[in-house]
Amino acid sequence: MDALGEFVSRLASLSPGRFVTAEIAIDYVERRTKFSLAGFVSELNALLPALKPFPLTIDGLADWSDQAHRALRRTFPKAKYSPEHVELITPSGALYMRRKWAAVEPIPGGSASDQLAVRIKKDSDLAKAYSAGEPGLAKLYEVRAATCSGCVRSYLECACTSLLDPDLAVQVNDCDLLGFMWTSRPAR
Numbered sequence: 104m105d106a107l108g109e110f111v112s113r114l115a116s117l118s119p120g121r122f123v124t125a126e127i128a129i130d131y132v133e134r135r136t137k138f139s140l141a142g143f144v145s146e147l148n149a150l151l152p153a154l155k156p157f158p159l160t161i162d163g164l165a166d167w168s169d170q171a172h173r174a175l176r177r178t179f180p181k182a183k184y185s186p187e188h189v190e191l192i193t194p195s196g197a198l199y200m201r202r203k204w205a206a207v208e209p210i211p212g213g214s215a216s217d218q219l220a221v222r223i224k225k226d227s228d229l230a231k232a233y234s235a236g237e238p239g240l241a242k243l244y245e246v247r248a249a250t251c252s253g254c255v256r257s258y259l260e261c262a263c264t265s266l267l268d269p270d271l272a273v274q275v276n277d278c279d280l281l282g283f284m285w286t287s288r289p290a291r
């Protein structure tokens with residue numbers, strides 16, 4: 104919990120708009136119990152200090168859950184819209200923001216800048232939603248090779264993280280654009 108708190112606190116100061124999911128599993132004698140969290144990093148940063156340490160035995164789970172519920176109610180106003188749990192939860196119990204593929208095609212030839220042009224089918228749901236300013240598009244890449252500016256080794260193998268170090272740059276050497284996903288919560 105302390106390590107997660109430190110990570111969230113640092114990330115909140117650098118990119119408060121990031122959406123973070125985390126899962127911590129504890130093997131109690133009776134069974135493995137998973138604690139899953141999801142939220143914008145600034146919100147998790149406000150919540151984590153209000154949570155008690157995880158219970159030492161499984162008997163403490165009910166009290167811990169009650170306290171966590173009270174901490175949530177104290178920390179945040181009642182939300183107008185809350186995603187259903189089934190929208191976020193996976194069969195393993197982890198919380199996960201599902202993305203949907205967007206039916207768009209990069210325009211061949213591209214532009215001279217590093218901006219990527221895409222074609223969206225006229226009158227499609229995506230075109231309507233996009234013109235209403237609702238979702239954004241997130242590019243999804245498969246990165247095969249990248250160099251870390253911190254240790255000048257492969258970023259895929261080194262222990263550095265550009266998320267938490269604004270001075271660290273990652274040079275992508277080899278990647279494939281896999282497609283585009285809808286997002287109403289782009290990383291900032």
Ligand SMILES: [Zn+2]
Binds near residue numbers: 251254261
């Ligand atoms: Zn590195």
